[in-house]
Amino acid sequence: MKKNFSVAIAGGGSTYTPDMLEMLCLVREDFPLRKVVLYDIDADRQEHIGKFGEILFREYYPEAEFSYTTDPQKAFEDIDFVLVQIRAGGLKMRELDEKIPLKYGVIGQETCGPGGFAYGMRSVPAMIELVKTIRRYSPEAWILNYSNPAAIVAEATKRVFPDDYRLINICDMPISIMDIFCPLAGGRKRTDVEPRYYGLNHFGWFTHMYDKKTGEDVLPEMLEKLKTGDCDRELGYSGKNDDYWNFTFRHLEKMVQDFPHSLPNTYMQYYLYPDTMVKHSDPNYTRANTVIDGRERRVKEYCDGVASLNQIRGTQYDLDLKYSRGSHLDADGSFASATVAHNDAHATYIVELAMSIAYNQNDIFLIITENKGIVPNLSEGMMLEVACRVGINGAEPLRIQEAGAFEKGLLEGQYAYEKLTVDAALEGSYQKALMALTVSRTVGDAELARTLLDEYIAANGEYFPKLV
């Protein structure tokens, strides 16, 4: 008899929440829940998703109690898992994060370069406060965090909550890369292989991809195909994504052609080809605008559509039709091939992680965790994203080889930027903030760093810690 768990989603109004709710419904037999509660600081935004959730749970999961609230006590009392996806400052501030540097010909991106710095300065205080609040009501809950910039959030939570092994920071990007590119290895799926990967979040490389049954490393086969630069035809990713992701996945081929010994994270494009990326950006209409006009609008319409009908079954939203599968688990126990409404990897990954903890499965996940010798020639304190076995006792990293000179050089510079950003946020230090932006390879000039910093301080107002 399986225990019935309770789940809270912090950032209940997130564009990713409907997928997570649907995913929880899909796995109700394998991961039975007694309660799901959404928590957000923005009642109006969350209400659209809350109303959708009420109908979804009424029809598909009546045995689980569903609610949404802005009261942290109601949200976090008696909770086993908190899935966190907050965006401090919202998409409106993301737009400024991206547009301010682009005015100066510098990368304008959600998590990379100056945009990631500004987002980090907002996220660090917001996440620390949220974790303290959760701990007040559920000291032993597992906090599985997606909130970005995950590298900076992880560096901050390591410092403020050093012994809290139930607080885990994750990212869906490597998983998406595996979902998309593993078929290059003889038609394999992500769940057929075990990855080895290392780096900082949004700044790392796959070094091996071991076939689960034979132990064969199939990454060389994938890299060979990527080097030909014709993978879109074989994989058809253009047909599945928007222009940004199509460009990005094609750019991965270019990165492998230039640096063929490993498979980089897509976000390396911002650090290895900043000029190309700036040229490819529209300073007046950035990714934030695309998301506001696209995913954010679509998700709201989707939820409002369900609410207006007051039912899901028998409508175009019917989950049984959308996920027409008898069992939601593949033969090997994963449900990676379930197709979700708006985004495939995101909900799948975090729910798989929760299940691996709940049932002590010790499956392999890429987790952001303190180096402490995992990669012996990198800084001990570096928050590495690496393959870990995850079960009821937390994440246990798998040791890997030393970093090469190329990767080590890039990583230590990026880590200096991340550390200084967290110093700036925790100490309220203007000087540290200036050093952080100056050391970032996307900026690299102290005068420019000061200009960007002053504009960000003015634009962010109360969202930023006071910097003196």
Ligand SMILES: NC(=O)c1ccc[n+]([C@@H]2O[C@H](COP(=O)([O-])OP(=O)(O)OC[C@H]3O[C@@H](n4cnc5c(N)ncnc54)[C@H](O)[C@@H]3O)[C@@H](O)[C@H]2O)c1
């Ligand atoms: N780690 C990853 O790989 C990954 C992948 C996708 C998204 N994300 C992150 O997930 C988050 C959500 O993304 P989105 O596009 O859905 O954003 P969104 O703006 O649609 O949703 C975020 C929600 O968080 C709420 N919020 C903000 N501060 C809060 C706080 N202190 N407490 C509770 N709620 C708060 C907002 O009101 C909003 O409803 C972002 O941080 C994004 O960067 C991370």
Ligand SMILES: O=P(O)(O)OC[C@H]1O[C@H](O[C@H]2[C@H](O)[C@@H](O)[C@@H](O)O[C@@H]2CO)[C@H](O)[C@@H](O)[C@@H]1O
């Ligand atoms: O620009 P956005 O808001 O659309 O995406 C930013 C996030 O991008 C990554 O997540 C990807 C995911 O890896 C991929 O599967 C794709 O399908 O969707 C996601 C974004 O929608 C990244 O890992 C996140 O950290 C970013 O927030």
Ligand SMILES: [Mn+2]
């Ligand atoms: Mn990510």
